[in-house]
Amino acid sequence: MRFLAPYQQHILSLVRIVSAYLFILHGTSKVFAFPDASMGAHFSWSSIFGVAAALELLGGALLLLGFFTRPVAFLLSGQMAVAYFMFHAKANALFPQLNGGESAVLFCFIFLYFAAAGGGSLSLDNALQSRR
Template identity: 55%
Template sequence: MAPNPAFFAEWTPRVLSLLRIVSAYLFLLHGTAKLLGMPHVAMFDDLQLVSLTGLAGVLELVGGVLLLLGLFTRPVAFVLSGEMAFAYFIGHASRGTPLIPMLNQGESAVLFCFVFLYLSVAGGGAWAVDAVRGKASPLQGAG
């Protein structure tokens, strides 16, 4: 039985939205843990807002909310992809095993980096504020 192209054409934008929503929620939790203490992560107890980790928390909180809504998806996802690349090379690869993220606890950073890079090109999908607005800014593009 051959795949039905109409099925994929109909469901691809919806599944893209699910990928965006779930990824944004998981990412947003990192920001709320750092800045709001929810969920509580002991290593963030004495977080200084004016630090790399504090800046990361702001990007994760604001960017996570924007991605969750699908608002300015492409530029936001591009910035967050860069943040995760930076986080990987500064915080994980420097532990001596740059090519093996499993050994330097960098798997999440790598995965977020590439999911966000994909979203920066693909857009937010069918269930995004960007799709409802129907307007494309020069940075946003269609979708």
């Protein structure tokens, strides 16, 4: 698979952009009931879901742009760990597909990877660093 090695940074950027887009959709579902109206049924900015929605929208947008990628990704990774243990792990903790926590676990570890690897070549972080 060495033929993909020259594209490693571009692929990292692509995974970051797609992950951020999917993460933003969790926030829009809570705030605007779009595209999933059931998630916004009990939304309030003063609730833990309001804090989660703010992190999903703002953090997701920053991640999408690749701006402050490492600290934002670290924060969002923690958010997803908290989400998993607060809302999913109570039942069938070792089997996320049985407790609805698959996306929380995947987001947690993907974001942790971004915290370590950065945003890739197609990020504002990279563009700003190149100017220096």
